[in-house]
Amino acid sequence: MGASARAWVVACAILVAGCSTGSGGTGHEAARTVVALGDSVPEGANCNCEPYPQLSATALSVPGTRQVTATNDAVGGYTSADVLAQLRSKSKVAANVAGADAVDVEVGANDVSYDKSCGNSTACYEGQIPKLEQNLAEIVRRVHELTAGHQVLVVLLDYWSVWLGGQYAKEQGAAYVGAADEMTDQVNGIIKKTANDTGSAYVDLRAAFKGPDYAYDETRYLSDDGDHPNAAGHEQISAATVDVIDKTLHLGG
Structure with a gap:
């Protein structure tokens, strides 16, 4: 088991541990709190459904x-700098994180959002990648700083596409699809690297939406804007997140 997996087991134990019992054998219900940070995906934009953090x-x-409850502090349009600003301020968000047992973070797509002036030139967006890497590492560090004194599980989730996906991307042409794939590779690579470097959990949503070889069309999981998940997409994200927990902790065994 690698360092990231070991940290996941230790931190996640406080979230998924069963009820404790006294000498008389009477258990009590353990209360756990998950806080979601990030952009419009965890927020649940354009879905009219229950977003994946709550699911x-x-x-x-x-x-x-x-009993596990979710506090959703994600905000549509947020970049990694915006999430970091949330955590650095003396705000309700920082207070929510301070009391959390687990923190889900999905951010980065808006750091490299499609811009008409850049078009499909990936070089035009690549200058944002180092700042994303710096901010994401600082976000994780700040979460641990706020939760000093108790163990916290940090979950980093990536993207199926940082731009339009599925048939909606194909309608923009082959050059758009290629550029979207390349930028998604870069953003997801940063998210995965940060998870490995910080001992955080990592959820591969590209695999969840497109299959293990990223070969399937994810349109069925997208809302009509081609950008955000629909209800089925949020269920898929939730399933992928819970599956990581189950496989790591062998909950079904």
């Missing part, structure tokens, strides 16, 4: 044993 909390709850 995951429900899936992790066990009646009479463990």
Whole structure:
């Protein structure tokens, strides 16, 4: 087991541990809190559905044993700099994180959002990548700073596409699809690297939406804007997140 997996097991134990029992054998329901940070994806934009942070909390709850609730502090349009500013301020968001058992972070797509002046020239966006890497590492560091004194699970989620996806991307032409794939590679690479470097959990949403070889069309998981997940997409993200927990902690065994 690698360092990241070991850290995941230790931190996640506080979230998924069963109820404790006293000498008389009477258990009590353990309360756990998940805070979601990031952009319009965890916020649930253009879905009119329950977003994945809440779905995951429900899936992790066990009646009479463990109650997991979600506080969704994600904001549409947010970049990594915006999330870092949330955590650095003396705000309700920082207070929510300070009391959290787990923090989901999905941010980065807006750092390299499609710009008509840049078009499909990936070189035009690449200058944002180092700042994203710096901010994401600082976000994780700040979460741990705010939660000093108790263990916290940090979950970093990536993207199926940082621009339009599925058939909506194909309608923009082959050059757009190629550029979107390249920028998604770069952003997701930073997210995965940060997870490895910081001992955080990593959820590969590109695989969740497009299959292990990234070969499937993800249109069925997208809302009609081609950018945000629909209800099925949020269910898929939730399932992928909970699956990481199950496989790592062998909850079904």
